[in-house]
Amino acid sequence: MANAAIYLFGAPRVELDGAPLVTDTRKATALLAYLAVTRQAHTRDAIAALLWPELDQTRARAALRRTLSALQHGRDLPWLVTAREQVQLALDAQLWCDVHEFEQCVAACPLPLIDADACAAYRPQLERAAALYTEDFLAGFTLRDSAAFDDWQFFQTEGYRHTLARVLDALVQCATVTHDWSAAIQYARRRLALDPLHEPAHRQLMQLYAWDNQHAAALRQYQECVRILDEELGVPPLEETTALDAAIRKHQAPLPPDHPVTAPPALAAIQPTQPPAAIPLLGRAIEWATLQADYDAISVRGGRGRLFVVTGEAGAGKTALATAFAQAQARRGAVLLATAAYPGETPLSYAPLSMLLQRAAAEPALRARLAALDPAVLAEVGRLVPTLAQFHPAGAAPPPDPVTAQSRFFTALAATFTALLAGDLPGVLLIDDIDCADRATLDWLTYFVRRLEAQRICVMLVWRRGELPAGHHLHRHAADGRRQGQVTWIDLTPLSRFDVARWVRLALPSRTTGHETLADRLYAETGGLPFFVTEYLHMLAQDDAASHAAAWRAPASVRDFLLARLAPVTEVARQVLAAAAVIGRSFDLPTVTAASGRSEDETVAALEELLARRLVIETGADRLDFAHAQLRQIVYDDLTHLRRRLLHRRVGDALAMQARRTGDEAGVAGALVQHYRLGGEPEKAAQSARLAGEQAQRVYANRAAVDYFRQALALGAPDACAIHSQLGDLHTLLGEYSQAEAAYTAALTHCSADQRADLEHRLGRLFDRLGDMAAALRHYACAHELLPSDATSLHARVLTDWSLAVLRSGEIGAAAHLAQQGLHAAEAAGDAAALARSQTLLCLLARRQGDVTAALAAGGAAVAAARQQQDVSILAAALNSLALVHADAGDPACAIPLVEEALTQATRIGDRHRAAALHNTLADLHHAGGQEEQAMAQLKQAVVIFAEIGDVAGGENAEIWMLREW
Structure with a gap:
């Protein structure tokens, strides 16, 4: 049974019998640190919410299960106790943690020490505690996606620093009692490094240098104190410090104690550094x-x-x-x-x-x-x-x-x-x-x-x-x-994001969580401009709820500041600035010229005025930007509703005209949606939304495409059947199967008789993915029945997919019959994509029948045909089928590259379910080849996606996890 050691001072690490325990994710390290420090049982819900705040409860718990499983895989960790609802670390002789021992050493010492006997008795414990604290708690470690954990880590670090300061103060006292000046100076310098603004620590070090006859060092320490206080706080040293410096210069410093001394109250415990007055x-x-x-x-x-x-x-x-x-x-x-x-x-x-x-x-x-x-x-x-x-x-x-x-x-x-x-x-x-x-x-x-x-x-x-x-x-x-x-x-120049974050912590000391998120947002709103940062923080200090608002309204002082900057601007420049505000924070000369209604010369002159006044800035050869985010919003808010509508319409027309000249209508369609909608042109907005959705779909930006198509429907776009059908395809790729079914069902209510067969076919493919073969077969049969006589390409596709569903149901003979019909229909239609799909099915049939030679031939033909068609989805299916044949033949070395290419194609189009299935296949292949580490990595990725798809699909659907061939 392995003995474990957890080191949390400095970079976190775990050792089993002296060998490092390698964790697969930072979340596993964070989990062990949290359990070790808190030393109590925690509910799975609480830990999941702490470490995976971006996920809902079900998905977060699933991620926690995977993390715990990965930690325990192949290891004997009796101290990691996992129950159905709780997780904890069992503290016993087999588990040692530096934080535990540090706290035990400190707890054994009655700080502050009261006499020389106490110093002699407790000095070993204090020295052990100081030695354990090698660096700050979890130094260099962070979870960027968990603000709550980072906040917990921050306060733990501050607490341990506070305790270390008390330990070092006591050690200085112990060394002073015995006139061990070298040790006392070492501890005092370490104490000062914890808080360079702690003036009593500077005085203490000056005094120790003087007692050790290091007068030059004592005087340098005073100069260092003066410098730091000036730089950080803008204040001179206290009279007490100045007096000590003067005494040292005259060689009249107080004599060292010859008897036990009590630690000065100012040094007995570190106090939180107060925010500077300015x-x-x-x-x-x-x-x-x-x-x-x-x-x-x-x-x-x-x-x-x-x-x-x-x-x-x-x-x-x-x-x-x-x-x-x-x-x-x-x-x-x-x-x-x-x-x-x-x-x-x-x-x-x-x-x-x-x-x-x-x-x-x-x-x-x-x-x-x-x-x-x-x-x-x-x-x-x-x-x-x-x-x-x-x-x-x-x-x-x-x-x-x-x-x-x-x-x-x-x-x-x-x-x-x-x-x-x-x-x-x-x-x-x-x-x-x-x-x-x-x-x-x-x-x-x-x-x-x-x-x-x-x-x-x-x-x-x-x-x-x-x-x-x-x-x-x-x-x-x-x-x-x-x-x-x-x-x-x-x-x-503006402050850095780091400085803004420091400012947030100092200005809002009562706020215990969310500092980093707030700092990110504050930096984005203010651009790091100190006056803006000051005023926003003043607003947030008075109204904490404002920090959670979807949009921040500029404080009155900031608005007044920006309005004062706008006051001397000429009328033409104001008109150009208004047009720019409608375009967005970033704009170009042609668009703002067309939208403002001014000539190019007038617009250029106005922009030069605005540049000179630092209201706008140049961000490139052809683009300009508002100097402050809130400036754009103030200018926009001050426009009348009628003026806004007019300008949005002008901007939309200008962008559309430029796009027609360049042939890039799809590239600006997303912007046109906004401008035409706010410009009172719903028909143009709907047309642009559909165009933007189709462009996003072409580049596999599936989530964006869903948003655009929904906007198109809301704006009353024509051909609702086609748009709902496209939404169904996108939700399918995203693994959102209940939304996909709803979209296809909505399409059926808007479709014509000729379109119904295609929708029934899509529904069949959806239920095929879900593993509901009965529903899939019903929809395929319905689609076949509704097919018009001239729909030969669709006929081939329906027969091919129907054949696969029958094959997955175990009826090989019936599947082969349908497959042959599908192949003949594809050949008759001259549809190369359908032909490649039919070849893939023949490969799967031959595999089921144990005919490896025929399966390899059909699979190779399917891959070759799919490459010619450049159809990503069909190519991924063909590669996967051929790989499965090689795997059955005991040749994982040939199978793995095929599956990896199929995974690349599935990921490219955003097909999450099939990507998960391919990760799963890769895990099996690596396992068969004895590559356990690679197998585990692939399996973890598969489990994550499968779990998310299962959650979205609703309920526990085991068939989702069984997808292997398609």
């Missing part, structure tokens, strides 16, 4: 590090100032990043002068600068600096801010000189800001939305930043991408400096 900075660590490094370099370079540019599209978080960074430097002691430009103040010269100077005059700390300025400088600047005359009432500006006036004024203004921003750290001049500033302000800023090399000043300008004229001197200077590495240029 969550919108999430995902901007690289940008923050770049800003900080270049800012710090200003002092290192000996007084060479630098221009910082933060740009990006509207809503990208430019203001949040720039403001947070500037404020972080102010908390460190830098002088900060911050303002913003506003669109309405463009006619006011120097408006942002005037505002800054007025604030400085009212600030006590800066008033003294203004008062110390040269009277001539104050007099010049007083032209802009008259209140500055209070500092030098007697000062008077020199008379204006047209040649030197501007230069003198710019110089005085630069001297004023240089004085205001002076300090131990480089001062920060921040102007947000500089693209809205007046021309005079931009000209002075160009003058000022060109002279920054002589000043210890950081000028930070924020503008919306594309809004500051590229030809302006300031833009050119910034661009030149960027190329030369003299300007720090931060171009903010």
Whole structure:
């Protein structure tokens, strides 16, 4: 009896007597992990719902049965206890799990430890627990199709990390008591790695380095603490940490304890990391590090100032990043002068600068600096801010000189800001939305930043991408400096999907499940734009039910934001944008031109305006897209019902005309359904729906074809009999036999007398698949009776299929008689496809009669004829029949390639039932050849499909599983 070991810290693995147990699927690994950790019996329904949420209860239970069967196949696993309704792992001496032992070791220790005796007594248990925790729980393992399991895994991981933190804190305490500094530092560094934002852990490591006489390491640890807190939270260290750093620098750190100590309360247990005060900075660590490094370099370079540019599209978080960074430097002691430009103040010269100077005059700390300025400088600047005359009432500006006036004024203004921003750290001049500033302000800023090399000043300008004229001197200077590495240029892009997922977890801490699904949807809705993410999460936090809605309505703030972006758009551009919104999120020039009713020149000019405003973007040589998904929806929603109908009709006509020119009517039929339906053209919509269904059927997109044909019927398409018949064929291929029968039955109510024989034939083939031979024979007989005298091809097909049903009923003589009639009818009709089908039947008859030679000849002829006809379904049947003959002859090596080709053809057309039967045949052939692993893999695939077809067909239909020849 094998001893088992389950390892769940790190990449999960299972060993039996030291050898790895290889599981066939990740679901099996997840099942063992879940049972091992929970250590209790679970109902099959609960486990099935957890691991297979995409399946209904019956199919999920079937998948669980297959997984359990695969685990136990050929193995002695007494600890895996499976009952009719429950599954569990039996905990005994034969089953060891690292998670169990980890928990037992921790449970044996009364944490926190209270004295040196406790440290000595429990240190071995704690060291064992720390050694067991090699990596995080199930590191690198995930189930992408089970959000519930991933959420369970996430919280288990957090719990074990929490416990490990307590263990490491206790080990640091134990090592400190014995002055084992090397071990204490090792445990403390591991403790800090669990949560780099846990400031007490930084202090603890600094203290241990100092006690171990590693003063340089202690000081570096403080610098690391400062860096991480700045990057992640935008805050300085606590006074307690700063004081410890100062003490270490002066070699006055507290002495190590010479007696037992109790773990500090702050270190006794890890606390959940709180979301940063400014969550919108999430995902901007690289940008923050770049800003900080270049800012710090200003002092290192000996007084060479630098221009910082933060740009990006509207809503990208430019203001949040720039403001947070500037404020972080102010908390460190830098002088900060911050303002913003506003669109309405463009006619006011120097408006942002005037505002800054007025604030400085009212600030006590800066008033003294203004008062110390040269009277001539104050007099010049007083032209802009008259209140500055209070500092030098007697000062008077020199008379204006047209040649030197501007230069003198710019110089005085630069001297004023240089004085205001002076300090131990480089001062920060921040102007947000500089693209809205007046021309005079931009000209002075160009003058000022060109002279920054002589000043210890950081000028930070924020503008919306594309809004500051590229030809302006300031833009050119910034661009030149960027190329030369003299300007720090931060171009903010949308957040990644990973960052959005982190944001979801931080912003919705009370939500315990579905984070990944919500993150996927939020990312799709917002495109990762921080402002949108913020507002949507605020909406979801207030109304959790909204997250489950089929469609999310944009929050009012997002709508207002986008409407404000639309406000300055010209009327022609609005019309083009409306036509684009009706087309869809992605559109092309010819279609939007035709739909908008504007000339090509007008449309191009409008699109150039929209591109400049970042309302649309180019996604290829000929295609454009809305910059935001919600922008398209807002534009569409604001259209009147009449305007929408008109535009949908125009778009439909434009697409149809383009398709006629290219000969690709079927390719656009799916889009035409939508536009003509919403454009009030039901007849055109129905015609397009049928065309789209036939195109989908041609490329074996069976599910899409079903949807289109149903739409065609709902829209009143003519020839309902043919459409219902096509639906029946598609449901048959999909293994949805009850729907197929309903479709054929509906077709019978709409068909003519000439069509009835064909429908009875189709019903016969349906019941033949289901193994209901009695019903199949009735329908074949009815079809034969109803056949018109001139239907020779259909006559051959009916006789052939009828013969197969009789053969499967065990009446070989009668089947042979019908087969010969079918062969003669196919030859008389000159129907090569029917002839190939007849040859396949003759092959099966000869096989039943034990005539291998005749069976091989007929099978070979059937395959050759089917290849010539390029009929996938007939070819798959012929290949399967010939393979069965080779298998009977004891030649699996010849049979296997034939079945594999037949499987490829059946899969190609989406015939799920026959694909399952072919998987089953391959399993038998591999088993006969001694290839057990391949046999098991094929059998599992067969079982999955058979089970799904059985569920859809309704009830337990064992005949479905018996399909082998057709």
